Amino acid sequence: MSLASPRRAVASTARNLALALIGVCFVVPLAWLVLASIDTNPSQRTELPEGFTLDHYAAVLTPEGTLLPLWNSMLLSTGSAVITVVVAVLAAYPLSRYRSRFNTPYLYAILFGTCLPITAIMVPVYSLFVRLGYLDNLAAVTFFMAATSLPMAIWMMKNFMDSVPVSLEEAAWVDGASAMGTLRRIVVPLMRPGIAVVFIFVFIQAWGNFFVPFILLLSPAKQPAAVSIYSFFGQYGTVAYGELAAFSLLYSLPVIALYVLVSRGIGGSFALQGAVKG
Amino acid sequence: MVAVSSPTIEGGRPTRDDPNFRAGRQPPRAGRRAFFRLLPIVPSILLLALFMAGPVIWAVVISFTDTALTGRSAREPQWVGLDNYVELVTDRDFPVSLVLTVVFVLGSAVIGQNLVGLGLALLMAKANRTVRGIVGTTVVAAWVLPEIVAAFAAYAYFADDGTLNQLLGAIGIDGANWLYDFPMLAVILANVWRGTAFSMLVYEAALNDVPPEITEAAIVDGASGAKRLWWVTIPMIRPSIATNLMLITLQTLAVFTLIWVMTKGGPGMASSTLPVFAYQEAFKFQQIGYGSAIAVVMIVVGAVFSIAYIRMLRPERRS
Numbered sequence: 069m070s071l072a073s074p075r076r077a078v079a080s081t082a083r084n085l086a087l088a089l090i091g092v093c094f095v096v097p098l099a100w101l102v103l104a105s106i107d108t109n110p111s112q113r114t115e116l117p118e119g120f121t122l123d124h125y126a127a128v129l130t131p132e133g134t135l136l137p138l139w140n141s142m143l144l145s146t147g148s149a150v151i152t153v154v155v156a157v158l159a160a161y162p163l164s165r166y167r168s169r170f171n172t173p174y175l176y177a178i179l180f181g182t183c184l185p186i187t188a189i190m191v192p193v194y195s196l197f198v199r200l201g202y203l204d205n206l207a208a209v210t211f212f213m214a215a216t217s218l219p220m221a222i223w224m225m226k227n228f229m230d231s232v233p234v235s236l237e238e239a240a241w242v243d244g245a246s247a248m249g250t251l252r253r254i255v256v257p258l259m260r261p262g263i264a265v266v267f268i269f270v271f272i273q274a275w276g277n278f279f280v281p282f283i284l285l286l287s288p289a290k291q292p293a294a295v296s297i298y299s300f301f302g303q304y305g306t307v308a309y310g311e312l313a314a315f316s317l318l319y320s321l322p323v324i325a326l327y328v329l330v331s332r333g334i335g336g337s338f339a340l341q342g343a344v345k346g
Numbered sequence: 347m348v349a350v351s352s353p354t355i356e357g358g359r360p361t362r363d364d365p366n367f368r369a370g371r372q373p374p375r376a377g378r379r380a381f382f383r384l385l386p387i388v389p390s391i392l393l394l395a396l397f398m399a400g401p402v403i404w405a406v407v408i409s410f411t412d413t414a415l416t417g418r419s420a421r422e423p424q425w426v427g428l429d430n431y432v433e434l435v436t437d438r439d440f441p442v443s444l445v446l447t448v449v450f451v452l453g454s455a456v457i458g459q460n461l462v463g464l465g466l467a468l469l470m471a472k473a474n475r476t477v478r479g480i481v482g483t484t485v486v487a488a489w490v491l492p493e494i495v496a497a498f499a500a501y502a503y504f505a506d507d508g509t510l511n512q513l514l515g516a517i518g519i520d521g522a523n524w525l526y527d528f529p530m531l532a533v534i535l536a537n538v539w540r541g542t543a544f545s546m547l548v549y550e551a552a553l554n555d556v557p558p559e560i561t562e563a564a565i566v567d568g569a570s571g572a573k574r575l576w577w578v579t580i581p582m583i584r585p586s587i588a589t590n591l592m593l594i595t596l597q598t599l600a601v602f603t604l605i606w607v608m609t610k611g612g613p614g615m616a617s618s619t620l621p622v623f624a625y626q627e628a629f630k631f632q633q634i635g636y637g638s639a640i641a642v643v644m645i646v647v648g649a650v651f652s653i654a655y656i657r658m659l660r661p662e663r664r665s
Binding site for chain 2: 095112113159181251298
């Protein structure tokens with residue numbers, strides 16, 4: 069940089085300044101969340117706290133306030149991520165390893181499924197759940213959420229599996245291993261990073277999903293944090309901003325941690341590769 | 347995508363040399379083998395049939411009935427033929443909602459997220475490492491947060507006593523009551539804030555794949571920055587632009603939580619995009635049948651986009 073011409077240096081400074089300015093615009097609403105959660109007198113304004121307090125965290129960290137909803141979120145997200153990953157690995161194996169007349173139409177259907185806007189079908193889903201008697205059933209909602217993320221998961225999983233060389237499996241076949249045996253002992257261990265990416269991808273989606281449990285789960289004891297935090301927001305005439313912000317941050321921590329894990333540990337562009345580049 | 351040679355030792359599709367090919371059917375053992383090979387796909391088919399195809403078909407079915415949330419029509423819905431669709435066409439609110447949806451998608455995704463994301467990626471490519479790290483993390487943070495948390499933050503930002511008016515007040519401007527006077531502007535900006543990270547990440551990856559020799563050649567030929575961007579960089583990343591536009595359009599079409607928390611679709615109908623409109627018709631006015639007709643319209647719109655998207659990806663060419 070020291071060798072750059074003055075004109076270049078000006079351009080470079082302008083670029084950095086423009087970037088920093090956009091960054092400031094993006095950070096302000098986030099800063100509000102953090103500041104309001106520790107302010108003794110929180111409001112909708114973003115300002116330095118009048119006094120520092122952890123009371124808001126103490127107020128929301130009660131069994132029925134946050135712990136039960138967070139536990140429900142954990143059940144819902146882990147459940148649907150496990151179901152999705154297992155079903156997607158099974159489905160991706162024949163799609164990736166065998167050629168069949170069935171593959172192309174199935175992959176088209178999967179791609180079509182990734183494009184289906186889930187919020188668009190929630191009214192009929194509600195009606196279907198009423199018909200089937202699944203309303204307010206945590207297991208049924210878990211399976212539903214697994215199904216909605218399945219198309220993307222199968223697509224990603226097939227791409228990850230395609231990049232696992234087939235020669236090792238051929239050796240195992242020669243030794244008499246079954247297809248399922250090779251899948252379990254050879255393919256799955258080799259594509260562990262890909263499986264982790266899909267698992268975390270589904271988990272984050274389910275953890276942040278508000279609309280689906282909002283429509284399908286009625287009793288407060290079963291609702292995940294996304295829904296209970298919303299009732300927190302609207303229940304009382306005036307919103308308790310400090311507690312809302314504190315709950316929001318507690319609820320966001322797991323997905324932030326998982327995202328950091330994926331982008332640092334497994335490689336950020338790697339995660340997108342499976343999803344976008346196809 | 348790497349084309350994996352399928353284990354041909356085991357055969358696969360019958361080839362021309364295969365005597366069975368002419369007969370037009372596989373021998374019974376090959377059929378059985380194909381069945382066992384495809385068996386692992388069955389759980390995924392069951393799940394998708396019950397929870398994805400099921401609701402889509404169900405949506406079409408009940409859009410022809412007067413199904414309601416409660417009362418007699420909830421227990422014994424009647425066939426009403428095309429009544430819901432006729433109501434849709436004559437309903438004053440539906441075209442309003444349709445226009446709002448188009449405005450929301452164009453404003454926040456096609457223009458907002460797409461251009462801001464591209465701009466950020468371009469700036470990032472040449473920026474100071476520290477600045478890039480901090481700004482990148484901030485932009486991504488808004489995207490990683492659960493949607494409802496982002497919606498609360500956006501609500502506090504645009505509220506009458508909120509941060510935006512506080513900032514405007516600091517420079518002597520008396521800000522409007524954004525959520526009431528300009529609800530669409532508020533939700534569009536909020537969605538740009540929340541969703542830009544996705545476009546930024548896609549474009550960062552795409553720009554990384556542009557070979558530096560090509561840009562260097564353009565510099566040697568004396569092309570200015572803007573010309574290089576328009577004639578070299580953008581054509582090189584065109585596939586990523588197309589994919590990104592399609593994905594963010596579909597994502598934005600489905601946005602519910604952000605709008606619901608910030609404005610509840612109001613005041614009146616002023617920010618009711620189709621998902622919010624369908625929700626209100628179904629659960630506030632208790633017309634599940636009518637809400638499903640709106641859902642069918644959204645499914646059709648989504649399908650049009652996905653067909654365009656699938657044509658771009660073409661799975662059969664790649665596998």
